Amino acid sequence: MATVPTTIPIYPAAKAGHTSFEYLTSKKDELVGWARKFSLFPYPFVTACCAMEFMAVSSTPYDTDRFGAALPRFSPRQSDLLMVVGTVTHKQAPILLKVYEQMCEPKWVMAFGACATSGGFYQNYAAVAGIDKIIPVDIYVPGCPPRPETVIDAIMQLQARIAGDRHPILTDKF
Amino acid sequence: MTHEATLPTPLPPTLEIPAAELLATARALKAQGRFDMLLDVTAVDWPGRSLRFDVVWHFYSTVTFARVRVKTRVAESDPAVDSLLPLYGSALFMERECHEMYGIDFRGHPDLRPILLYEGFVGHPLRKDYPIRLEQPLVPYRK
Numbered sequence: 348m349a350t351v352p353t354t355i356p357i358y359p360a361a362k363a364g365h366t367s368f369e370y371l372t373s374k375k376d377e378l379v380g381w382a383r384k385f386s387l388f389p390y391p392f393v394t395a396c397c398a399m400e401f402m403a404v405s406s407t408p409y410d411t412d413r414f415g416a417a418l419p420r421f422s423p424r425q426s427d428l429l430m431v432v433g434t435v436t437h438k439q440a441p442i443l444l445k446v447y448e449q450m451c452e453p454k455w456v457m458a459f460g461a462c463a464t465s466g467g468f469y470q471n472y473a474a475v476a477g478i479d480k481i482i483p484v485d486i487y488v489p490g491c492p493p494r495p496e497t498v499i500d501a502i503m504q505l506q507a508r509i510a511g512d513r514h515p516i517l518t519d520k521f
Numbered sequence: 522m523t524h525e526a527t528l529p530t531p532l533p534p535t536l537e538i539p540a541a542e543l544l545a546t547a548r549a550l551k552a553q554g555r556f557d558m559l560l561d562v563t564a565v566d567w568p569g570r571s572l573r574f575d576v577v578w579h580f581y582s583t584v585t586f587a588r589v590r591v592k593t594r595v596a597e598s599d600p601a602v603d604s605l606l607p608l609y610g611s612a613l614f615m616e617r618e619c620h621e622m623y624g625i626d627f628r629g630h631p632d633l634r635p636i637l638l639y640e641g642f643v644g645h646p647l648r649k650d651y652p653i654r655l656e657q658p659l660v661p662y663r664k
Contacts, residue, residue: 437639437656437657437658437659437660438637438638438639438659440658440659440660441659441660444660470653470654471646471653471654472646472651472655472656472657473646475656475658476656479663480658480662480663481660481662481663482663483663
């Protein structure tokens with residue numbers, strides 16, 4: 348094919364006698380990425396006041412369920428997206444690391460708010476100055492706390508990235 | 522037009538006592554003053570002063586609704602006062618916190634383990650000479 352489609356083209360069955368789709372063509376990575384980006388299961392690692400904003404953004408008025416990212420799983424083994432919402436202290440850092448290590452691949456991490464991003468104004472003996480000192484972070488959400496629009500934008504940017512990623516779980520046998 | 526600044530509640534009276542008289546003072550406050558609640562145990566660091574630390578107790582009476590503050594001074598070489606645990610059960614956690622944050626030693630306290638800090642933390646972070654950016658991470662940082 349000369350041109351690479353950026354979205355999944357769906358070809359209706361011409362003579363099937365009904366309106367449903369008989370088949371579709373795509374690239375494997377695009378198909379899996381398209382499926383994965385709409386089934387983000389967040390693990391809310393909620394430690395501080397940003398939790399209020401997290402509740403606001405995940406409930407009705409802003410509704411991250413529109414993006415397939417609203418159903419929180421409270422087991423790291425069932426979740427894809429680790430949302431670190433709030434300040435992480437040095438005492439809590441081993442817990443965060445353990446939660447991250449127990450998540451199955453593929454997994455993504457969102458640093459929600461100023462404290463998770465950089466420590467915020469807690470530059471002292473107690474707080475970790477940014478969770479990226481402990482675990483890799485995919486997307487940072489600034490703000491103290493972030494606006495719901497910021498969080499939704501972050502989710503959409505993460506989804507765009509997932510859609511464009513390679514998904515190496517697929518081999519040539521699939 | 523100037524406005525007179527008025528506090529919503531007046532500051533509580535403060536008793537400044539030597540450290541040796543603490544237990545007797547607290548007993549008298551509890552028995553005669555009916556101060557039946559210990560609200561807070563904390564300390565103040567005055568670097569450069571000969572008796573470097575103020576240890577501060579706040580008492581409250583649920584009978585008369587009065588408050589009183591008790592202060593004593595201790596030296597850096599021997600920052601020890603008596604524990605008020607025999608008189609007030611709430612001293613158990615508050616003295617632990619004061620111990621880890623300021624290094625005040627509460628004589629007679631059975632269990633001065635860290636309560637907010639973690640095992641292995643060196644130093645007392647609320648002392649003025651604790652370096653402001655010194656971190657003691659439990660997890661090694663990523664490169």
